Amino acid sequence: MLNLSQNGCSVWVASSTEGLLTPTAVALGKFDGVHLGHQRVIEPVLHPGGQLSVVSSPQSNENQQLTNQQYIYSTVVTFDPHPQEFFTGQPRSLLTPLDEKVQQLRSLGVEQLVLLPFDKELSALTPEEFVEKILVQQLQCQQISIGEDFCFGKKRIGTAKDLQLIAANYNIPVTIVPLQTYTGDSPTQSSCTSTTPNQDARISTSLIRQTLEDGDIENANLLLGRPYTLLGMVVQGQQLGRTIGFPTANLQLPKEKFLPRQGVYAVRVFTLSETANVSPSEILGVMNIGNRPTVNGASASVEVHLFDWSGDLYGKKLAIELVKFLRPEQKFPSLEALKTQIQLDCIAAKQVLSAQC
Helix, strand or coil: CEEEEEEECCCCCCCCCCCEEEEEEEEECCCCCCCCCHHHHHHHHHCHHCCCCCCCCCCCCCCCCCCCCCCCEEEEEEECCCHHHHHHHHCCCCCCCCCHHHHHHHCCCCEEEEEEEEHHHHHHCCCHHHHHHHHHCCEEEEEEECCCCCHHHHCCCCHHHHHHHHHHHCCCEEECCCEEEEECEEEEEECCCCCCCCCCECCCCCHHHHHHHHCHHHHHHHCCCCCCCEEEEEECCHHHHHCCCCCCCCECCCCCECCCEEEEEEEEEEECCCCCCCCEEEEEEEEEEEEEHHHHHCCCCCEEEEEECCCCCCEEEEEEEEEEEEEECEEEEEEHHHHHHHHHHHHHHHHHHHHCC
């Protein structure tokens, strides 16, 4: 049974390949992070062959007269769960959980996201079977875009070149996008065999995860092409911040969201409205990720103190953009010492954020 829902105003999300919006132009990959390298892979399918002019939108008026041509839907095809999670049996944290991924794909102009159920049956398909059954028969694919390092089929034996050759049997063109490296000012193309530890690193999800673990927010944001963001609902915490003059909003995140290094950050906070066409308001702040050792916290939490803000945020959804890592989490001898440090953190955060205005 097709589980198809419209998410937002333009991206259709499906967990089955039956009854999809077809024919399609497909970007294939895992796309966790939707970083600069992923964006280059997605670009070729956004306006495939200039053939997007027949139907004005997927929700066109039923009385609109169509020509003999077909509308080709720009589609990202990825896997659920993440293949690594399927093979190891261990939950994998994600840079972009589903809601975030949909939001990023929508901003790029993608019309459809297909989540292929990654199970024993799918993982057993040969490269030829994957192309025939999934791409040709079910997705009615007219064009494909993949990264240079793309592998597929049973035991990942199929390469990008293999996909190009197999798809050619069905007259489906395949764009192989060179891997991207970051040189410090802009992404550049590179061969998948050329990157060494001493050269500019290839833009990848694993590299971004490592930079976030190191607290290197500036470089993580450059690799992503946007600020790394935490999206979550404000829930009631212990309200200890109020007792020392620094009330905080406690954020509940998706359980699979990847958290960066524990510590204190300068952040930009946006309150998200459920109402369409309402721009989110920006508030500057300082955020702590960690176990709050000074007050004997038992579990990790994400708390943000907003500058010059008063009001009730409970139940509201916030987007927190990470700007700079300020310091690691530490235990203080008293609440007064903690209060003093938070005052210093606020000063440091305001300096960082004002410098970026």
